[in-house]
Amino acid sequence: MHKFKAIIWDYNGTLLNDIEIGIESINLMLSKRNLPLLTSESYREVFTFPVKDYYERVGFDFQKEDWDLTAHEFIANYTKRLPHSDIFPEARILLDLFKKQGKKQFILSAMEMNMLKDSTQELNIQQFFNEVSGINDIYASSKIENGKNLFLKHKLKAEDVCLFGDTTHDYEVAQSLGCHCYLIASGHQSIEKLKATGCPNIIESLNDIITE
DSSP: OTTOSEEEEOOBTTTEEOHHHHHHHHHHHHHHTTOOOOOHHHHHHHOOSSHHHHHHHTTOOTTTSOHHHHHHHHHHHHHHHGGGOEEOHHHHHHHHHHHHTTOEEEEEEEEEHHHHHHHHHHTTOGGGOSEEEEESSSSOOOOHHHHHHHHHHHTOOGGGEEEEESSHHHHHHHHHHTOEEEEETTSSSOHHHHHTTTOSOEESSTHHHHTO
């Protein structure tokens, strides 16, 4: 990690351990519709970006119901549970270590911006970041454009940057930005899905970074 001058963190599933509250939130909706519930294993196999595709994979029919209302229903469930989630302990160690090493740190998230700001403030981690970047809606779509804006605003060079994420979309973002990438298999997608990207750096957890 010493060669990197900047770290871009994904938030959900990479810094924030919100997997269980995400599963609880979607299972409430599935139960209401008499659809099969998800386990931790099945969730990690079907979760994807854009999240509308994930909803369709688990049985939602947007010919019969409104995607916008469905997304708001999930956010309502998720927001109630968000205070019960926390940062991965090893993430706190790395945030502090990278700060001491003088690295710039950023969050690049598909979480809605106001919710992201509130969450980082509640968890008292905002002081680690040069910028926190979320999206302007609740639909968890692509982060690529916001990533490009971070590069331009902070004059980042791709060879100096490493992105940490937990999904195939994080690897797509890293490839679009031309930067290095580590995918962590303790988040929202299975290690098999992460390996299928061809990413050369796939680790079980952030503990593997600490011990490098």
